[in-house]
Amino acid sequence: MKVTLIPGDGIGPEVSAAMVRVVDAATGGTIEWEEHLAGSGAVDAGHSPLPAPTIQSIRQNRVGIKGPLQTPIGSGWRSVNVSMRQALDLYVSLRPVKSLPGPSRARYEDVDVVVVRENTEGLYSGREHEAVPGVVEALKIVTRAASERIVRYAFEYARANGRRKVTVSHKQSIMPLSEGLFLDAARTVAEDYPFTDVEYVGLDNLVMELALDPHQFDVIVLGNLDGDVVSDMCAGLVGGLGMVPGANIGTKFALFEAVHGTAPDIAGKGIANPLALILSAELMLRHVGELAAAEKVRAGVERVLADGSVLTGDLGGSATTEEMTDALMEAL
Numbered sequence: 001m002k003v004t005l006i007p008g009d010g011i012g013p014e015v016s017a018a019m020v021r022v023v024d025a026a027t028g029g030t031i032e033w034e035e036h037l038a039g040s041g042a043v044d045a046g047h048s049p050l051p052a053p054t055i056q057s058i059r060q061n062r063v064g065i066k067g068p069l070q071t072p073i074g075s076g077w078r079s080v081n082v083s084m085r086q087a088l089d090l091y092v093s094l095r096p097v098k099s100l101p102g103p104s105r106a107r108y109e110d111v112d113v114v115v116v117r118e119n120t121e122g123l124y125s126g127r128e129h130e131a132v133p134g135v136v137e138a139l140k141i142v143t144r145a146a147s148e149r150i151v152r153y154a155f156e157y158a159r160a161n162g163r164r165k166v167t168v169s170h171k172q173s174i175m176p177l178s179e180g181l182f183l184d185a186a187r188t189v190a191e192d193y194p195f196t197d198v199e200y201v202g203l204d205n206l207v208m209e210l211a212l213d214p215h216q217f218d219v220i221v222l223g224n225l226d227g228d229v230v231s232d233m234c235a236g237l238v239g240g241l242g243m244v245p246g247a248n249i250g251t252k253f254a255l256f257e258a259v260h261g262t263a264p265d266i267a268g269k270g271i272a273n274p275l276a277l278i279l280s281a282e283l284m285l286r287h288v289g290e291l292a293a294a295e296k297v298r299a300g301v302e303r304v305l306a307d308g309s310v311l312t313g314d315l316g317g318s319a320t321t322e323e324m325t326d327a328l329m330e331a332l
C-alpha cells in the first residue's frame, strides 16, 4: 500500500520520522511512503505552498498523512490545510477524543467523545471582503447537500462503531435560515437511523454541558466553525491538544494529521511529543482496514503512557522524541 507522507514544517519532520518507525514496525513494513512537500518547506524549495504533485499523489494513493504546516500570518497565502480540504473535498473532520492513561492536565477520566465537523463550508468558506472601509462582510455558506452528508457521516460512524447517540449542535435560534437549514437537514437524515438516539442541542448549551459532564456525549456533529472550537474544547477535557489525533475524510480520499501545529518554539530540538501523529496513524490504519496493526499501535502508546518513565517534556518527563519512540518500539 502506498501512502502520501507530508512531513510538514517545524516539528513536523521530527514527529513524522517517529511515526514512520512505529507504523513500519506495527505493519511489518507493508506501507510504501511517498514523500511530498507542502507549506513553508515547499516555498523554501521554490514551489507553491501546495504543489500540484502533492495533491496528485494523494489523489493517486487515496490516503495521506501529514505533519503540521506553517501558514505565515499576513503572507498572502491561504491556509494550505483549508486549500487541501477543498481541493480533495475532505468534507469530514473527525476527531476522536479519548482519555489516555498516565499524567495529564485532564479534569475528567474516561472521556470518549467523537467530534464530527463539517470541513468545507460555513463561515470557513473563505469568502470575505471589505464592503466599505471599516466594514467587513464574511459569508457563511450552508447547503442542504453538505449538511445532509456530514450528518449522515456521523450516523454511519455511530452505527459502524457501536456508538449509541448522535448529538446535533446548532444555533438555529439566532440564525434561523442558515442554522435552520442545517438542523432541518439533520432531522431528515436522522429519520433513516431509527435505532440511534439523536438529540438537538444549541451550541451554547452544548459547550456548558460538555464542561459539566462530558460523559453524557458520544458522537457530536456540528458545522465548520462550531466544530473547530468544540473539538479543541473536547481536547482540553482530556488534557490538551498534545495527544489528540485527527482525520480529514472525503468520499474518495483521506488525509490524517495531528491536531497540534508546527511548535516553532521547540522545532529542531528533538523534544517534540510524537504521540498525536502516531495516534493519527492509528486512525489511518483503521481506515484502510489494518486493524491488527492499529491495535498494536494503540496498545503500545497506552503502555508507554501508563508506565510513565519515558515521557517528553510536555507530559512532565525529560525524554527526547527519539527516546520516547524507542520506548514505544519496545512496547510494540
Ligand code: NAI
Pocket: 011, 015, 067, 068, 069, 070, 071, 072, 081, 242, 257, 258, 259, 260, 261, 262, 263, 264, 265, 266, 271, 272, 273, 274, 276, 314
Ligand atoms: P502549536 O500547536 O504549534 O503550539 C502551541 C504550543 O504547544 C507550543 O508551546 C508548542 O511547543 C506546544 N506543542 C505543540 N505540539 C507539540 C508536540 N507535539 N510536542 C510538544 N509540544 C507541542 O500552535 P501555534 O503556536 O498556535 O501554531 C504554530 C504554527 O502552526 C502556525 O504557523 C500555525 O499556522 C500552524 N498550525 C498548523 C496546523 C496544521 O497544520 N494542522 C494546526 C495548528 C497550527
